[in-house]
Amino acid sequence: MALVILLACLACMAGCEVKPAGHTGEKAPEIAGTDLHGEPVSLGRLRGSVVVLCFWTNSCCSDRLKRLEPFYRQNKDKGLAILAINEGNAGGNVASYAEANGLTFTVQTDEGGLWAREYGVFGFPTIFIIDREGIIRKKILGDVNPEQLDKLVKQIARL
Numbered sequence: 001m002a003l004v005i006l007l008a009c010l011a012c013m014a015g016c017e018v019k020p021a022g023h024t025g026e027k028a029p030e031i032a033g034t035d036l037h038g039e040p041v042s043l044g045r046l047r048g049s050v051v052v053l054c055f056w057t058n059s060c061c062s063d064r065l066k067r068l069e070p071f072y073r074q075n076k077d078k079g080l081a082i083l084a085i086n087e088g089n090a091g092g093n094v095a096s097y098a099e100a101n102g103l104t105f106t107v108q109t110d111e112g113g114l115w116a117r118e119y120g121v122f123g124f125p126t127i128f129i130i131d132r133e134g135i136i137r138k139k140i141l142g143d144v145n146p147e148q149l150d151k152l153v154k155q156i157a158r159l
Contacts, residue, residue, distance in 0.1 A: 022119035
């Protein structure tokens with residue numbers, strides 16, 4: 001009986017291809033919703049900008065996230081956008097954090113983890129650099145300091 005169940009499972013899986021998202025060189029999966037201020041946000045609307053997409057949580061990454069603010073302010077007029085997506089925390093907590101730390105880049109919440117799954121994010125922080133055409137050029141697992149990020153963005157996207 002166990003053999004029959006195993007064969008049935010294998011037959012159902014035949015032809016199924018499991019392909020994680022968020023690979024470099026591929027089009028970035030769409031993210032659309034509203035930011036902490038209720039303003040519409042989507043990667044499609046950011047086309048033409050270099051996007052630093054940062055998945056983060058309050059528990060691990062909040063101190064790291066605020067270090068991105070000076071980098072953003074120096075480069076936003078050159079076509080840089082930062083989209084910081086908080087995983088698993090209520091919008092009010094995230095909004096309080098963003099306000100207390102003077103974050104001016106776009107912050108969204110993804111309480112259900114839908115976008116993190118779409119991008120294959122399993123640890124935090126995870127950062128993607130997306131070029132002006134919407135193609136993922138770099139995936140960074142873990143922390144990166146703003147100076148390293150600046151170098152990577154300039155190499156990849158000619159910012």
